[in-house]
Amino acid sequence: LPIRASSYKDELVQTAKSIASPGRGILAIDESNATCGKRLASIGLDNTEVNRQAYRQLLLTTPGLGEYISGAILFEETLYQSTTDGKKFVDCLHDENIVPGIKVDKGLVPLPGSNNESWCQGLDGLASRSAEYYKQGARFAKWRTVVSIPCGPSALAVREAAWGLARYAAISQDNGLVPIVEPEILLDGDHGIERTLEVAERVWAEVFYYLAENNVVFEGILLKPSMVTPGAEHKEKACPETIAKYTLTMLKRRVPPAVPGIMFLSGGQSEVEATLNLNAMNQCPNPWHVSFSYARALQNTVLKTWQGRPENVEAAQKALLVRAKANSLAQLGKYSA
Ligand code: 13P
Numbered sequence: 001l002p003i004r005a006s007s008y009k010d011e012l013v014q015t016a017k018s019i020a021s022p023g024r025g026i027l028a029i030d031e032s033n034a035t036c037g038k039r040l041a042s043i044g045l046d047n048t049e050v051n052r053q054a055y056r057q058l059l060l061t062t063p064g065l066g067e068y069i070s071g072a073i074l075f076e077e078t079l080y081q082s083t084t085d086g087k088k089f090v091d092c093l094h095d096e097n098i099v100p101g102i103k104v105d106k107g108l109v110p111l112p113g114s115n116n117e118s119w120c121q122g123l124d125g126l127a128s129r130s131a132e133y134y135k136q137g138a139r140f141a142k143w144r145t146v147v148s149i150p151c152g153p154s155a156l157a158v159r160e161a162a163w164g165l166a167r168y169a170a171i172s173q174d175n176g177l178v179p180i181v182e183p184e185i186l187l188d189g190d191h192g193i194e195r196t197l198e199v200a201e202r203v204w205a206e207v208f209y210y211l212a213e214n215n216v217v218f219e220g221i222l223l224k225p226s227m228v229t230p231g232a233e234h235k236e237k238a239c240p241e242t243i244a245k246y247t248l249t250m251l252k253r254r255v256p257p258a259v260p261g262i263m264f265l266s267g268g269q270s271e272v273e274a275t276l277n278l279n280a281m282n283q284c285p286n287p288w289h290v291s292f293s294y295a296r297a298l299q300n301t302v303l304k305t306w307q308g309r310p311e312n313v314e315a316a317q318k319a320l321l322v323r324a325k326a327n328s329l330a331q332l333g334k335y336s337a
Contacts, residue, residue: 008173012178013220015099016178018099019222020261020289021289022331023068023329024070024291024328025071027059028142029056029072029074030074042303043306052078057083060093062320069096070098071099071100072101073102079137100139101142101180104141104177105144105145107120108145113156114154115152115157117148118146119164120143126168126172130174140179141177142182142224143172146183146186148189149196150188158206161203161206161207163210165211166211170215180224183204184224185226187268188233200250201250204225219258221259222263224263224293225250225262226265227269228246228249240277244280244284245284255288257287259288260288261288263292263293264291264294271298271300271323274294275297278291278335279329279333291327291331294327298324302316
């Protein structure tokens, strides 16, 4: 049988379950060097390996982080780095019972023949890279592709996104990594929430079709969807209850309960918005573990507090714990602002 009965099956299910544990979610710090450079520039720092290491060390050595965080997604450079005292970052995570993860896609490039849309590279050599990441301690992976509503999205772009995610998911599982499946539907545009729901349903229908066709084990994946919201330039904002209602409608129509964890991205929402929206979803009964995998919504205040100064590290780590705890409560549906 061509099933992914790889020796990793039980381990994958176990890894996914431990990432999707109650009251915890994912800290996404897998910004590529270019994106990390933009974050560092916002506080006046140069984009050097030393500065990237210092910033990631601040995040990954936050005392008590594992109470709220179950997984951390790293960029390749970070997976191989250590603290200035010589402790591997991977070991810092193990000590907090946080599963190390790795961004494995190679980024977005224009998709010829489409409506100015993009596709995600990284399948070539992915199996051998994944095996190396596993050896280094990674147990889950992330592949982010995007779909643009103002650009269409074209049938071609949606199919390419879905197929790429499914091939990546199968390759990850074959190599012991739980794949996070992330077709980000960008917030850009002035469309209303109904239109976002329609596009999200289309995208997830194709993603699950190809995941099944590639014999991916659903119990050993995690999803990273965008919340269903109006476009960023839409005339009216939606309240958390409306966002929760639309997002859960999308999940109920498209996502089998076999999937152990749904870890939302923040996608440019403010820190508090991202927490309130997650909380609202968890106040409605649902069959999944609905949680977070935030980058900006966990890091914005941390960066501002740090400013690149050693004397601010402790305060910045406290700021991280404040956001992590708030989202932990939101995962349990118990957050109040
Ligand atoms: P944001 O939470 O900043 O959208 O980033 C999450 C992420 O990792 C996108 O891939």
